[in-house]
Amino acid sequence: MARSVRRRDPGEQSKLQVKPVVWAAGALGACALALAAVAIPLDAVVFGMPVPLAFVLGAVQPAAIVLALFRPRLAAGISCAAVFALAIAVGDAAVWPVAVTTLIGHGLLVGVLGAQPTWPVGLWCWGGGVVAAFAAAALVPHNVSTGAVIANLFIFGSVTAGTFALALFVRQWRRISSQLVQERRLSADEHAKRVIAEEKTRVARELHDVIAHSMSLINVQATTAQYRHPGLDPAIGAEFDQMAAASRQALGEMRSVLGVLRSTQTDNELVPQPGLDRIPELIDSSRRAGVDITAHGTELLEERPGSEIAGIAAFRIVQEALSNVTRHAPGARTEVRFERSGDELTITVRNGAPERTANPVQGGGHGLVGMQERAAIVRGELRFGHLDDGGYEVRAVLPLHSNDSQEQDVS
Known part of the structure; x- marks a missing residue:
């Protein structure tokens, strides 16, 4: 819904x-x-x-x-x-x-x-x-x-x-x-704007990490090309040197941007970002926390993982949906379902009516906004809403573009 x-x-x-x-x-x-x-x-x-x-x-x-x-x-x-x-x-x-x-x-x-x-x-x-x-x-x-x-x-x-x-x-x-x-x-409007700005900053940091990793690989490959391929034509070697210099310059500029985006409280975000392969581990962690979860289609997450950005978006959406179940629907039976159609991954997190009244939770309202932002960044769709039986459903459709298709989209 x-x-x-x-x-x-x-x-x-x-x-x-x-x-x-x-x-x-x-x-x-x-x-x-x-x-x-x-x-x-x-x-x-x-x-x-x-x-x-x-x-x-x-x-x-x-x-x-x-x-x-x-x-x-x-x-x-x-x-x-x-x-x-x-x-x-x-x-x-x-x-x-x-x-x-x-x-x-x-x-x-x-x-x-x-x-x-x-x-x-x-x-x-x-x-x-x-x-x-x-x-x-x-x-x-x-x-x-x-x-x-x-x-x-x-x-x-x-x-x-x-x-x-x-x-x-x-x-x-x-x-x-x-x-x-x-x-x-006015306070609600300012709070909503602040929430969106914070979530966009977080997404930007994660995008930076993904792009910086790729740029680092390009830099290393371009720099070591003449050593890995002896007898390389000098013109081609000079072109590789230019690629290495351009990638180093781009990395430097991105580090400057990252210095503005990151604060002293975000050092824990420097760790590698989770992807599709970490979702089963996330579901098991929620089970250990007491959530009654039934998962379907987790084996599909290992098929053609696609882009790293889409994997991060999928992980964060499932993470936030399960967190909302824990906070707002304690004791509710939850179903997590994954379906794939071509390069699209459909994620459905549905919970029933809570067995007991949830305690008031003081939150910043980042959850739904964050899921929408992450779906939009990979050109996906996200729907959420209450069900007729008193439960709640979050449904996301994320394109898992391959690297080639991403390059074509960018170009």
């Missing part, structure tokens, strides 16, 4: 960005309809407003709540004006100058504005609503006691201020959460 990653195009990303706004508009629209359904009959029946005026004032302030998502300044001005107009239209009432529906509508608007990036408009809306209510109390004649008016104004100012403060808290919390998610995403 192959694991595939689907990238979203810019159009899909824009749709995902618009979707929260649509949900917010729908929710606020429902609240506005509910508020208007309560405010209009309340203004007309309880407060004695003319029905047309009750419809206008009862619908204007709820509509401003939805409008705040798109035109915050206009919505704030409409709501503040509605606070003053409703106080004038209501006249004398038990709850004056701010009715309950007016308090709820203006409070919702202040909360919506406070939760947006344009939160200063919400602060201005809160202050404008309080000023409008105080102006109505001071300018409009009424028969309500001063204590009741002061209590009403205090409740209006404190409730709307509390709503605004809560909206600011929610906005700040969402902002911090968004920054944390973004930082985690």
Whole structure:
């Protein structure tokens, strides 16, 4: 089973960005309809407003709540004006100058504005609503006691201020959460880039070792040609000398590159690199470590071993796949199968569901990236993914080019 990653195009990303706004508009629209359904009959029946005026004032302030998502300044001005107009239209009432529906509508608007990036408009809306209510109390004649008016104004100012403060808290919390998610995403991206760079460096070191070995053989053969073949034509001898000088120069340049690639912690990588002939030994080592492994086709590894680079890639892929079984699927039965078709070697490492829960393993995530890099370096393919029975499968197809075919590919 192959694991595939689907990238979203810019159009899909824009749709995902618009979707929260649509949900917010729908929710606020429902609240506005509910508020208007309560405010209009309340203004007309309880407060004695003319029905047309009750419809206008009862619908204007709820509509401003939805409008705040798109035109915050206009919505704030409409709501503040509605606070003053409703106080004038209501006249004398038990709850004056701010009715309950007016308090709820203006409070919702202040909360919506406070939760947006344009939160200063919400602060201005809160202050404008309080000023409008105080102006109505001071300018409009009424028969309500001063204590009741002061209590009403205090409740209006404190409730709307509390709503605004809560909206600011929610906005700040969402902002911090968004920054944390973004930082985690950036850290994950940097980690992935570092993992790829480290694995490419490791592959480059191994490639250097393989190429350096071949270049050393060329240098030795070219240098000793005139001693191994007495009576060699001087022109041919001079050509061999030129080949030896060119190979020595290439070796020197590769050693310079190797000095940059290698660090003091990679001295253990100077040993000869393993190939196809070491895979059975690797499987036996995993068996001794407690992994239940069944191997098929190991005898095919001895037939036409192919290039050394492909052998290293095959060994490392099997090694990492078995290591993943040990870490992530303890106790699972594992099958390793090798198949050959011409110059291609197919490696399949499949394990069943783990018998027990694996302990959390702190790893760098090099495994899958490394296997992909090694398959790509020999122009092979690698697939991996979960199976329907709860197991996991790694399948690699590696071309085992002979030296002649490699030279033709390079040329």
